[in-house]
Amino acid sequence: MQRRGTLGGSLVVHERAICYRPEPHRSAHRLDTRSARLAAAVASAAAAALFAAPIGLLLAASSLDGYRAAFAAVPLARSLFNSAWISTLAAPASLALASMAAFGLTQIAAVPRRRMLLVLLLCASIPLTAVLVPRFVLFDAIGAVGTPLPLFAPVLVGGSPLYCLLLFAALRRLPQAQIDAARIEGLGWLAIWWRIAVPQTRPTHAAVFMLSLMAFWSAFLEPLLYLHREHELTAPLMLHAISLLGSTQWPMLMAAACAITLPVVLSVAVLTSFLHHPFRTR
């Protein structure tokens, strides 16, 4: 069955679905399309003119020597492994803690919530260098210097106060009636958070997870201060070491930079699918 629509298309009612079939293009539309195609062709030609020659040169002179040299100059593979396991453990843990803290904030009374938010804002505004030495002293006192333990310390505060604030902004939009109904049905706080709050704010959680992952992956100062032995060092420190080989070692430096960037790019590519709103993808 077909029904004419106001936009020139038609609604086609099949047995199990209703879908919209657009009207064939009118002449003006066709003109626009031609212009667009022409513009695209000109842009493509310009881009080709600009980039074809360098790309040709790059391809002609390309080799994997830079990668070989980078992995031979420093223990890059080991450092990538170190960064990977630290980030893989720390990022989900910090997301979980930040999310639980943010959910907790949405459920407490207004006055203490405002106070807690103020504390979070204050924490977010403290520069890292201001707490560098006290933190080092503290970790040294508990014998954690020289181990990866201090690198996981941000997990205890959800990675960053900013993550808590972002998640709080998303979670506070959930209808309180849902939460109350779940409580009446006998669901515990942890189950409500996991089964009701998190699924409805999945894009925010995915975004915060990406931020957290990148922060742990690219952390420089903490590994520099707390890790000592070469086999413990993380990838950003190794990239830094390669950069010291001199400004004439660009192939090696770029190869190492690619090797370090690629895991993050792949992770973000995978996580991007979670950025869509859950109700739109179903």
Added chain:
Amino acid sequence: MTIRPLLVPCLIATLVAACGRDDRAAATTAAAADTPVTFQVFGDPAEIAAYKALVTAFEAENPGRRVTLIPVGKQSDHMTKLSAAYASGKGPDVFVLNFRRFGQFAERGALEAVGPALAARGWSEQDYYEPAIEAFRQDGTLMCVPQNVSSLVVYYNRALFRRFDVPYPSPHWTYFEFSNAARKLTRDTDGDGRIDIYGVALEPTLIRLAPFIWSAGGDIVNDVRRPTMLTLDRPDALRALGVVRSLSGPQGVTPPLAAHQAEDEDARFARGGVAMLFQSRRFTTTLRARKDLDWDVAPFPTLRKPVSALHADGYCLSRNTAHRDAALDFIRYAVGAEGQALMTRTGRLVPSLKSVAESPVFLDPEQPPASARVFLDAIPLLRRTPNIAAWHEIESRADTILEEWFFEPPVGAGAVDPDAGGGEGMALAIRLRDAVQPLLLRDLQQGKP
């Protein structure tokens, strides 16, 4: 649940950790025999590899002694790590420091005097070059033992000198000859109105400008051991500043700001975009990797008297070390003939031990530069900047101002006339004095100049 029960122990732990370093060091002495000496160094991967070989060789020669290498890349990161560690009272046992930065540790009592301790074991400082030894003295006591004694020299591209028919620098060349060569080597090779090859590249920092000032008969400070004021406003120093400014000003033989920011000067030299470059020994290894480049080194050009600037790093010992004997053994090995030879083979340093410096290990005829002896000939002429605690901060402040001044387009004839000595040079000297004087006074008021 309240957090107070957790907060109080945490604060107490912090206070105890911050206050009790001596007690803790004493307490750990008993367990020290089982733990290795920690040795923190900075450097690129090739230098770190040489330090690893040094540690391995030491351990092989001294059974029972163990050393843990803590490698850090940049010197600034090395200083950050050291500062944080010393704030908690737990730095590495042995570490490498540049003499321009060693003051901030020496004046806070963080260092054990290595010189007297090694002398008691039969080590003689007479075997080492005096300028490097002197740079690590504090009130006459040798605090750290120098590893190297480098100087500022001119790296030059021999192929470009030949191509433009410019004679190679002589061992006693003057600033006049240098300046002429720089002008002849500055070329627009493709005729598009833009310079393709610059005559010389110079990093506009205080440590690079210092030998110009000394060579002109001036000084940076009134007393290198106990400086209380900058002396860049004196006529000789102003003349030197004018000379340096003329390179980027009317002569236009140095890359301008845009070119300087677009490409590193080392990379520009390595690809043949600049004919001469002021650099220390460290650059040698980078150039040795460029087999297609024909290069050599020349001494610093003389304005009025021959001079160069000292670059030296030394092995220092933490006062709180629990491995004093083992650490001293390691330092002695590192600055001994075998240790120095191992490090010299990287090509990055001029050894501070005379016997190694005069040996084929350093003067290897198979390896460029052909005029490696230039580094040794410069040693008697070396002068140094102060090694007070604030000096690194002073240099940082001064370098920002100097860069702005060096790359600023010339505004008046007096500013760029080497013999005028006034104008922009005086304005720069006053600006530097105002920026730096509070730091010098701070050290003076603390009674630790």
